[in-house]
Amino acid sequence: MKLTSKILILAAVASGLVSAASAAVETYTIDPVHSAVGFSIRHFVSKVPGRFTQFSGTITVDRDNLENSSVDAVIEVGSLNTFNDHRDADLKSPGYFDATKFGTITFKSSSWKKTGDSTFDVTGNLTIKGVTKEVVLKVNLLGFGPGMRGAQLSGWEASTTIARRDFGVDGPAMMVKALGDEVAISISIEADLKQ
Numbered sequence: 001m002k003l004t005s006k007i008l009i010l011a012a013v014a015s016g017l018v019s020a021a022s023a024a025v026e027t028y029t030i031d032p033v034h035s036a037v038g039f040s041i042r043h044f045v046s047k048v049p050g051r052f053t054q055f056s057g058t059i060t061v062d063r064d065n066l067e068n069s070s071v072d073a074v075i076e077v078g079s080l081n082t083f084n085d086h087r088d089a090d091l092k093s094p095g096y097f098d099a100t101k102f103g104t105i106t107f108k109s110s111s112w113k114k115t116g117d118s119t120f121d122v123t124g125n126l127t128i129k130g131v132t133k134e135v136v137l138k139v140n141l142l143g144f145g146p147g148m149r150g151a152q153l154s155g156w157e158a159s160t161t162i163a164r165r166d167f168g169v170d171g172p173a174m175m176v177k178a179l180g181d182e183v184a185i186s187i188s189i190e191a192d193l194k195q
Contacts (some may be wrong), residue, residue, distance in 0.1 A: 024064040028154045028191035030057045030073065036188045037075060041164070042180030050091075052105075054079035059191050061154065066141070067112045071122065075105040095171050102129045110134075118142075122158070128167035135160055137187075152193035159186050 038051045057073030077099040082088055092099035109124035122137040142155030163181050164170075171179060 024062055025068075026061045026063065027194045028059045028061060029194055030055065030059070031190045031192055032056065034190035036186075038186045040184045040186075042182070044178055047184075048082060050080060050082035052076065052079050053081055057107075058194075059154065059156070059189070066120065067114055069109075069112050071107070071109045071124070073107045077103055077105060090171075096169050098129060107135075107137075109137075112139075126162070126167075129169060131167045133162075133166055135162060147192070154191050154193070156189040156191070157187065158189070159184070161185065 032053075032055055035055070036051060037055050038049060040047045040049045042048075052075045054076035055073060057071065060070045062068035077097050078092065080088055080091055080097065080099070082091065091097055094101070106127045107124055109122050111123045113121040113123070115121055118141040120139040120141070122139045123134060124137070125132050126135045137158040137160050140157045142157060144152070144154050147153040161182050161184050164183050165181050
């Protein structure tokens with residue numbers, strides 16, 4: 001066999017391997033209409049829930065090795081909703097989130113560690129009010145499957161607990177006893193495969 005033919009064959013094989021490897025990586029866009037970002041915090045002896053209604057992001061999935069996946073998300077602070085207008089205004093004020101100055105909360109993963117058949121510890125950088133801390137999301141992959149009109153979907157759940165004061169979300173001194181420091185975060189995501 002001529003050298004030129006061997007080179008062409010090797011190039012074709014290499015091209016096929018690259019295509020096969022890249023085919024395993026998929027990027028999904030978070031669908032906010034079918035997703036939720038919620039939280040709860042202690043208020044005296046009970047817990048008060050809230051949510052953010054505007055958020056976006058992508059999940060890049062390596063189906064052959066899910067530990068190579070990544071997630072990048074943005075939450076609009078101004079969309080905070082605790083079902084009480086007065087409380088929402090307080091939380092968006094400079095004493096808490098300072099939504100005018102710090103309009104977004106961001107999360108960018110740095111590693112995924114498999115902890116079960118469909119569960120992962122997803123470590124990443126969470127930025128709130130200009131402060132970045134490393135947090136670990138407990139993530140559950142709900143599955144992959146078809147949606148409406150030929151869409152391909154992935155489903156996820158995630159949870160974590162953070163300390164609000166670590167991010168400078170303090171509030172007035174008189175609220176120290178009223179509000180807990182720990183904030184439980186719960187996330188439910190449906191994401192669409194980018195075509």
